[in-house]
Amino acid sequence: MTVLGLGPHGETAAPPERVSLLPQDIAQARERNFRVGIVVHTLQSDWATRLVRGMIGTLGECGALVIDVADCGFSAETQAHALDRLRRQEPDAIISLPVANADVAEAHRRVSEDGIHLTLIDNAPTGLTPGRHYGSLVSADNYGLGQMAAQLLSPHVGERARIGLIGYDTEFFPTDQREIAFSAWLDRHRPDVTVDIRRFSAFADVRRLTGELIDRAPELAGLFVIWDGPCHSALAELRHRNLRVPVTTIDLGKQVTEQLARDQNVVGIAAQRPFQQGEVVARATLTHLLGRSCPSWIVLPGIAVDRDSVVQAYQTIWREVVPRSILEGLSILKP
Numbered sequence: 001m002t003v004l005g006l007g008p009h010g011e012t013a014a015p016p017e018r019v020s021l022l023p024q025d026i027a028q029a030r031e032r033n034f035r036v037g038i039v040v041h042t043l044q045s046d047w048a049t050r051l052v053r054g055m056i057g058t059l060g061e062c063g064a065l066v067i068d069v070a071d072c073g074f075s076a077e078t079q080a081h082a083l084d085r086l087r088r089q090e091p092d093a094i095i096s097l098p099v100a101n102a103d104v105a106e107a108h109r110r111v112s113e114d115g116i117h118l119t120l121i122d123n124a125p126t127g128l129t130p131g132r133h134y135g136s137l138v139s140a141d142n143y144g145l146g147q148m149a150a151q152l153l154s155p156h157v158g159e160r161a162r163i164g165l166i167g168y169d170t171e172f173f174p175t176d177q178r179e180i181a182f183s184a185w186l187d188r189h190r191p192d193v194t195v196d197i198r199r200f201s202a203f204a205d206v207r208r209l210t211g212e213l214i215d216r217a218p219e220l221a222g223l224f225v226i227w228d229g230p231c232h233s234a235l236a237e238l239r240h241r242n243l244r245v246p247v248t249t250i251d252l253g254k255q256v257t258e259q260l261a262r263d264q265n266v267v268g269i270a271a272q273r274p275f276q277q278g279e280v281v282a283r284a285t286l287t288h289l290l291g292r293s294c295p296s297w298i299v300l301p302g303i304a305v306d307r308d309s310v311v312q313a314y315q316t317i318w319r320e321v322v323p324r325s326i327l328e329g330l331s332i333l334k335p
Contacts (some may be wrong), residue, residue: 004181005143007123007297008173013141014295016280021062029286030063030307037086039079039096039334043071046253047274050318051121055095056279060265062286067091076103082294085109087114093285096123101171109133110276121277123173130296135288138281138298142174145270145302146181147221149248152268152304153222153310154190156246161221162194164213166206166234168226169199175226177252182224206233214241222246228269236267252305252317260310261329271303273317 003013021029036059042048042096056066067089070082079099086094087110094111098104105125111118118134122142128134157163165182168175179197185191192259196217198209206225210233214220223238223245225231231249235256235321238245245265249256259266279298287294307330314322327333 002142003144003301004147005141005177005299007137007139007299009129009297011130011297013297013299016138016276016298016300019136019280019283019298021286022282025286025290025292026062028290032063032092032289034059034064034093034286034289035067035089035091036064037067037089037091037094038069039072039082039086039094040069040335041072041074041079041099043069044073045251047228047251047272051274051278051281054275055282056278057254058279059286062282064092064282064286072099073200074099076100079104080107083111086264087111087116090114090205091116092289093117094329095119095121095160095281096325097286098123098125099170099172100125101173102126103301117285117288118264119281119288121281122254136284136294136296136298138277138279139174139300139311141273141301142177143181145250145272146178147185147249148270148302148304149178149224149268150182150185150189152244152270152306153224153248154186154193156267157190157193157222160192160194162196163222163224164210164217164220165195165196165197166209166213166223166230167197167199169228178226196271200230203230203233206230207237210234211236211241214243217235220245223248224303225249227251228256231266234264235259244264248303252303252313254323257310258325258329260305260307261326263307263329267306269305271305271313273300273303273319275319276300 072079112133228251246267
């Protein structure tokens with residue numbers, strides 16, 4: 001699978017296969033008894049919990065102790081406090097998914113200044129560079145995910161239609177890339193389509209913004225929501241108005257997957273691979289701690305999911321049995 005985007009410093013992507021641990025590396029890591037702290041934007045999403053499980057499992061297999069997992073609730077202030085608290089514990093490494101760019105830059109810079117190895121997920125704070133402030137940035141191909149979402153939506157949208165895009169009103173590299181790519185794909189392949197953009201600062205705004213899009217264009221022919229969490233609120237507004245509008249989003253969360261399976265507004269999902277990403281994050285961190293070279297930007301391509309492919313994609317991404325509610329929605333099981 002081809003990676004379409006570039007890294008935050010213009011880096012070319014390295015595939016996750018470039019990061020591996022040989023048996024002797026694992027043995028050496030077990031002897032070193034590394035201590036690692038994890039700081040994430042939220043733990044209140046299917047994507048985040050799967051990401052953390054991938055990290056913890058791989059670190060544990062290599063004898064590394066995870067001393068804390070901090071849930072920052074999308075707050076830059078909370079993340080800065082969490083990083084400072086972890087620094088005082090003097091771990092060997094901190095893994096962080098920065099919730100913003102400039103607002104958390106100094107807190108992350110203090111980690112590297114203390115000689116603690118820093119691995120980043122998805123986003124690089126302003127002014128931090130690989131090799132100096134952090135070892136590797138491990139991310140999804142967010143540009144590719146945005147394009148996938150546009151491709152999945154396009155067949156369901158008629159000519160000269162108006163669609164909505166609900167983005168994230170924060171300087172955040174992954175969501176910025178998705179939004180840019182979604183619009184760029186439509187500009188190239190569907191120049192007849194008009195895109196009306198709204199952006200939220202808090203999840204509580206999403207339902208209202210969805211209503212504004214519909215009020216402005218009652219003939220709204222499609223909707224893209226930047227990830228599955230806020231998509232739940234947008235879908236709730238569509239249900240409230242009893243509207244049938246094709247929707248695409250990013251992340252194969254259980255709720256939107258069920259909506260896709262039941263053919264209830266969601267027509268496609270551009271899926272990340274969080275469990276596998278967590279495993280790669282852990283391997284990259286241990287590779288650096290063992291003094292070996294590792295690519296500065298490691299990228300996992302996404303998976304385009306529609307109703308025909310949802311069962312296979314769910315098993316691949318979630319690594320568990322597909323819930324009965326999804327199978328019933330696809331008429332694979334009787335209710």
